[in-house]
Amino acid sequence: MADRSPVLRIITSAARESLKPLGLAQRGRSRLWIDDHGWWLGVVEFTPPRTAGSGLHIGAMWLWHDVDRLAFHVDAGQSGAELFRTENQFKPLALELSRRAAADVTALRQKFPALPDVAQYVTSRPVRPGFLWDGFDAGIAAALIGDPDTARDHFERVLREDALAPWMAEAQEKARALHAIAADHDAVAAWVTRAVGSCRSKLGLDAVPLALS
Secondary structure (H helix, E strand, O other): OOHHHHHHHHHHHHHHHHOHHHOOEEOOOOOEEEEEOOOEEEEEEOOOOOOOEEEEEEEEEEHHHOOOOOOOOEEEEEEEEEEOOOHHHHHHHHHHHHHHHHHHHHHHHHHOOOHHHHHHHHHHOOOOOOOHHHHHHHHHHHHHOOOHHHHHHHHHHHHHOOOOOHHHHHHHHHHHHHHHOOOOHHHHHHHHHHHHHHHHHHOOOOOOOOOOO
């Protein structure tokens, strides 16, 4: 209860001042705020420390993953925890965190203004063995911008990973299906539209038209 009152109340007030004017929406009464771009989200979490207070974690989530929880597929900023001692002491700290979040959200928007910018980012990352989702995201983005050869290369990276867990086998099944249609932009866009729509439904977000070209 200490986290919700007064800590969460102070964090929410600060976030409303800094993030709401940017169009972000709070997830219920939680520490999470989202910046909705249709097929991807900017995610802001005022992370709780072990004791009362808050840290900060900001990133991007690609909704083609079709999951039922918010995730950070690209990290855009993190800050250590500011501890709560008194309301007067914590209020300026919460406001500073919220302003830092607003700056990071703005930077994330500038980094990913359109699909080609996302594709350039995810396809140019250094290969990290074991990071299966890197290849998955790069393959989808490349296929969506009409680069099937690059898309297939990245999907093949996914397929070369050892499937050590059921989720990895499921990811490889998706990658195999996408590899087969990588040259058909409309088919890939339809696959992504279904996945994003399903993910948005699972997250309780409204259906929206998607721009995937």
